[in-house]
Amino acid sequence: MVAILFFLLLSTNFLATNQQGQLNMSLGSSLTPIGNSFWLSPSGLYAFGFYQQGNGFSAGIFVAGIPQKTVVWTANRNNPPIQGNVTLLLTGGGRLVLQSADGQETSIVNTHEPVAKASMFDSGNFILYNSDQEIIWQSFRNPTNTIVLGQSLLAGEELFSSVSVTNQSTGIFRLKMQNDGNLVQYPKDTPDEAAYSYYSSFTDDRGENVSLNLDVDGYLYLVHSTGFIIKDLTPGGYSTEGTI
Template sequence: MALVRVVIFLKLFFLLVAEGFLINDESMSYNISLGSNLTTDTNPSWVSPSGLFAFGFYQQDGGFAVGIWLTTKPEITVVWTANRDDPPLSSNSTIELTGDGHLLLFTTYGEQKPITGQSDSESATSASMFDSGNFVLYNHSEVIWQSFHYPCDTILGGQELVVWNQLVSSVSASQYSSSGRFVLKMQGDGNLAAYPQNNYVGTSDSYWTTGTYAGRADSLSLNRNGSLYMMKSGEAQMVLNPSTSSQSRKNETIVFRATLNPDGNFVLYSHRFTNPSGNSTGMMEWEALQDPCKATGICGVNSYCYTTAGKAECRCFPGFLFFNDSRDGNFLGCYRNFADEEACSQRGLQLSYKITPFDNMSVAVFPYR
């Protein structure tokens, strides 16, 4: 009788996957017992039941970082990183859910570092990697820690950004493990607002807000159907993307994520999978900024932002050169390719100055305003 029940369950499970209904299902998880471990070389990850998400080591900057990723192809999409801003890990590093119930990182240099924020008194009896992208530590049936409560630059379907919590962008589209230059903050005044990193004081200094003032919201929620809501006491107050209506088709699974991009734009993406082991199709569903140059401070000192084909492009002022002449480095700003002494040493009545006009330019950022 037990064997018949198991067969029926497996048939139902594969039917749900085939019909495209298994979308961020929090009830399905890969359970990890005490003593389980991962290594960078031989066993790098724990994968969710459908294979859509994985927790473990991913390659970064010639080494490794610890995180959670969506198994998109040809490249993975990292959605969470532990110990962000730490230097890359070397090979032969190990993750272990120890016998006393702590998730620890062991490096090749003998260092031991906690991966989660659990206290010494909170001991796990197991862990789970869910198909929602949530990694959870349990003490028997009690949740003692979960990655959904500590987002980096992304929230997933079924996840919330609660009051006083924030998203911090990554440095670049290829460097997930370092904090970038922008912050999206769920404020105590009921407003969701985006700022340059280390430069936010009040909502008036933000470059994008939801306008939900006077305590009208206490969280941002992304549901599993791809709708972004401003919530108050569990009730929807405003939907940010009313025109989004992506629906899964037969033999297809959709995963949604909302990410504060390295350029400061808050964007909702969908990833369609025909099967977990195959290629996926990603597309942008909604973006906060129609003009990416509206992100304050997107370009560094002595440079300005120019929108071309819907993308932000940084350009140097005349007489200046990029500090780093690469796609990601262009956001670092520009330096002078001349010295003041060159002009001061000139003899004669005419100095070699050239004034270049710029049309349709707005200069409204400290210290220029």
């Protein structure tokens, strides 16, 4: 099925479960491409930080528990690769930025209020909190080209393919969970109209608030907000040990 091309199937040495362990980063925490280059989730499965891209580095979330880092989320994905003399910093003022050697800053994410804490979860979700411990940003709600086990693609959200495995810049296709309940693939920069689609789940008559979900055994399906499954996309049933 065409839709599966947007997702990853990897061999690992970890138990693929929606674990809730988390690593917390406080204000002033920092990373550099050379040296302490990422924040690792407690199980060691996922990490947030720098990874090699081309002749430089990019920042994002990747599967760290295997020899080849496999990217599942990228910050500022269409920017040129970062050089080694930068710092990823959770500033005292509550911003997550890339800071160059001359002090210039580029935001990693935009939030409507200052960040008080960041957490990298074993689920693969990277979350920013305010001083009241409320979530103000999370990678699960701002996907790039991938959803991971336990993650949902909600109504109105979409994935954009990458140029290639080694180039995470935005590619030429998108997968959208439409507000009408239909999961549709389009070329990038086209209207959300049937004439431009090349895959559809044909579930536009099943109600609003439908989401795409991926379970730990590889079961991919569309479910209504009431909990009613409206369409199976894959059968699931894969081993949950050593596989994502």
